[in-house]
Amino acid sequence: LQTKLPAVGTTIFTVMSALAAETGAVNLGQGFPDFNCDPKLVNDVTAAMQQGLNQYPPMAGVPALREAISRKIEALHGHHYRAADEITVTAGATQAIITAILAIVRPGDEVIVLEPCYDSYVPNIELAGGVVVRVPLTPGTFRPDFDRIAAAMSPRTRAILINSPHNPSATVWSQQDMLRLQELLAPTDIFLISDEVYEHMVFDGQTHQSAARFPGLAARAFIVSSFGKTYHVTGWKVGYVAAPAALSAEFRKVHQFNVFTVNTPVQHALAQYMADPKPYLDLPAFYQHKRDLFRAGLARTRFKLLPSEGSYFQCVDISEVSDLGEADFAQWLTREIGVAAIPLSAFYGDGFDQRVVRFCFAKKDETLIAALDRLAKL
Numbered sequence: 253l254q255t256k257l258p259a260v261g262t263t264i265f266t267v268m269s270a271l272a273a274e275t276g277a278v279n280l281g282q283g284f285p286d287f288n289c290d291p292k293l294v295n296d297v298t299a300a301m302q303q304g305l306n307q308y309p310p311m312a313g314v315p316a317l318r319e320a321i322s323r324k325i326e327a328l329h330g331h332h333y334r335a336a337d338e339i340t341v342t343a344g345a346t347q348a349i350i351t352a353i354l355a356i357v358r359p360g361d362e363v364i365v366l367e368p369c370y371d372s373y374v375p376n377i378e379l380a381g382g383v384v385v386r387v388p389l390t391p392g393t394f395r396p397d398f399d400r401i402a403a404a405m406s407p408r409t410r411a412i413l414i415n416s417p418h419n420p421s422a423t424v425w426s427q428q429d430m431l432r433l434q435e436l437l438a439p440t441d442i443f444l445i446s447d448e449v450y451e452h453m454v455f456d457g458q459t460h461q462s463a464a465r466f467p468g469l470a471a472r473a474f475i476v477s478s479f480g481k482t483y484h485v486t487g488w489k490v491g492y493v494a495a496p497a498a499l500s501a502e503f504r505k506v507h508q509f510n511v512f513t514v515n516t517p518v519q520h521a522l523a524q525y526m527a528d529p530k531p532y533l534d535l536p537a538f539y540q541h542k543r544d545l546f547r548a549g550l551a552r553t554r555f556k557l558l559p560s561e562g563s564y565f566q567c568v569d570i571s572e573v574s575d576l577g578e579a580d581f582a583q584w585l586t587r588e589i590g591v592a593a594i595p596l597s598a599f600y601g602d603g604f605d606q607r608v609v610r611f612c613f614a615k616k617d618e619t620l621i622a623a624l625d626r627l628a629k630l
């Protein structure tokens with residue numbers, strides 16, 4: 253069998269979650285909360301189902317939800333996306349990203365990705381027949397290196413994918429970074445896919461710099477987000493794409509054939525729930541508390557802590573703790589210490605090993621404390 257994705261196996265998140273389950277380890281690997289969402293949200297879904305909202309919604313999403321998304325983006329970032337033709341509800345960010353890529357990337361087109369990057373990007377580009385152009389984030393700090401990005405741009409570049417707050421490094425792009433990107437892309441026709449799934453998890457008083465804030469970026473951007481992250485419902489798989497009408501039209505051509513529509517009652521519930529901005533406005537403080545609790549515990553180990561400016565991830569340098577490579581270390585940590593983590597090499601095409609692993613702190617305080625008790629011996 254000639255396979256389309258010969259280099260692809262099962263995702264590291266699935267592998268490490270299975271190992272954690274098998275060994276009884278505390279699972280700080282795969283990124284998902286171990287606490288429930290707001291019961292109101294569950295009630296709203298049940299109510300929508302009982303009202304009979306159980307058939308196909310409009311292809312682009314329930315209008316009330318698209319209106320709510322439009323209002324939120326305008327309130328936070330000052331850019332108006334028309335609910336009618338500029339916002340599309342998706343089956344999570346994963347489907348949003350592959351759909352945007354399939355909508356714009358033609359065979360042979362180059363697409364720039366900044367490594368380390370989320371594991372779906374590269375196979376998505378390959379499935380579209382695109383050529384992946386990998387540009388490393390600055391080693392050590394994981395900040396964008398605009399000279400290297402500029403050097404990677406060519407007349408064949410069709411799109412660039414960015415992600416802030418960043419999975420896995422937990423860095424956050426500054427306003428300066430976004431302005432720099434805007435300046436670089438200004439003389440080009442390059443599309444931007446801006447993965448902003450952790451948009452509401454930015455710490456220490458920083459502000460999320462959505463591409464929506466920068467007119468020169470917004471005009472070429474597919475902005476992707478996920479309700480899974482924002483409302484602690486990763487299993488519901490609902491997200492959205494905001495993009496100018498011409499781009500949204502191309503997006504919807506693919507969307508109507510790879511998913512067509514997204515879960516109706518959940519969309520109605522999310523539309524109602526979004527009327528109150530408090531849950532997402534409270535999210536930075538909610539996760540900053542968990543980050544600080546987790547970092548304070550890790551500070552008592554020989555792990556070297558990297559910054560965590562946003563997202564729900566914390567990376568650590570393992571070199572004082574072990575001589576193992578990071579992938580072996582993640583296995584060892586899960587089996588012998590009872591805490592699962594993700595090696596950063598999983599986010600690189602060539603498996604680059606810099607002796608760093610990622611923990612997810614979207615967990616009950618008691619889970620974090622249990623993990624820290626086990627890590628205390630390191």
Ligand code: PMP
Nearest residue numbers: 344345346370419449478480491
């Ligand atoms: N992008 C990034 C950076 C992510 O971390 C995730 C979630 N793991 C996704 C996209 C996918 O989000 P969703 O679960 O909504 O498909």
Ligand code: GLN
Nearest residue numbers: 263265266281282283419
């Ligand atoms: N985004 C999550 C992470 O980075 C995992 C999602 C998945 O399992 N595909 O851990």
